[in-house]
Amino acid sequence: MNPDVLTFGIEEEFFVVDRHGQLSQAGDDVVDAAEAAGDGQGELQHELNRSQAETATGVCRTHAEALRQLSGLRRDLGRAARARGYRLLPAGAPPVSQVDPPRITPNPRYQRMAEHFGATAWTSLTCGCHVHVAIPDKESGIRVLGSVRPWLPALLTITANSAISDGYDTGYASWRYHQWSRWPSAGPPPRFGSLDEYESIVDGWLRSGAILDRGMIYWDVRLSEKQPTLEFRISDVAATPGEAVLLGVLARGLVTTALADDAPPPKLSNEVLRGRLWRASREGVTGCCPHPRTGDLEPAKAVLDDLIELTAPALEAAGDLDFARDATARLVAEGGGADRQRRAFAERNRAEAVVDLLTGGD
Secondary structure (H helix, E strand, O other), X not given: OOOOOOOEEEEEEXXXXXXXXXXXXXXHHHHHHHHHHOOOOOEEEEOOEOOEEEEEOOOEOOHHHHHHHHHHHHHHHHHHHHHOOOEEEOOOOOOOOOOOXXXXXXXXXXXXXXXXXXXXXXXXXXXXXXXXXXXXXXXXXXHXXXXXXXXXXXXXXXXXXXXXXXXEEOOOOEHHHHHXXXXXXXXOXXXXXXXXXXXXXXXXXXXXXXXXXXXXXXXXXEEXXXXXXXXXXXXXXXXXXXXXXXXXXXXXHHHHHHHOOOOOOOOOOHHHHHHHHHHHHHHHHHOEEEOOOOXXXXXXXXXXXXXXXXXXXXXXXXXXXXXXXXXXXXXXXXXXXXXXXXXXXXXXXXXXXXXXXXXXXX
């Protein structure tokens, strides 16, 4: 393995549901039990809502390592959930209409968020996938952030996995993306001219109360507050670990490619980027996606192929090129998480079928 290859890590959020797809209040218990029984690969974490659980890989160098850790973490959480009569649900939004209102995890920070942001926090029923890629320093991170912005719609298509929500077909491949965008600090980041400009916006948010702390910087890609990484937050939780790893290696490829390129980041307004993200969230990986270079609609597969071509040297150096090509071809041929949700929903005309699909019928 090339020692110069950037390290990366992946975080995943899940719902803990009963056999009918109703949200449980057992997320904390499942996390604690899985942590006690796990093998120490990666981390298990509590989330804002009591029905959720989060995993985080350790620092990874290869896609095989990331896949092994993600699969193990899902397995540990799934076992702990089943032992308590629940299921671990990898979906961007709850497929089934909920009978009871969600509850906030009894954590001082989360309680403060609930009091300050009201229904935005109470009804924040979304699960995402976050990819961290190592960067040399924050100044480099700002330049890279500007370079990767145009590719955010393509990345969004890869794990779009929230077509069925609240018991109906939303008409979107990633309904989660729109639900999450209600937070005042969410959405695509601007093209920053400097680290000072980035910090000035964060300072303005803190002064206005739009965020309560720096952990609430929810841009689709941001400088991580805890690690020396660029954090991609654009995506739904993937239906499978393999799809999450595909997202991870392509994000790493983009960062590696941008670090090696001295050209200034492309000029792309947030208004135009928001429109492109809307289209990508609407159609997913088997639909059309605006091409980052032209803005014209093309099949998402063609845009992802161009992404792989752009990042091919970085992917090859990391040992990811064949994996990325094969995984992308398979994803488009079989359909993404959203496509599979729709097929299951159509077969039985019940959202519970989507729960069965994504939990493996446990």
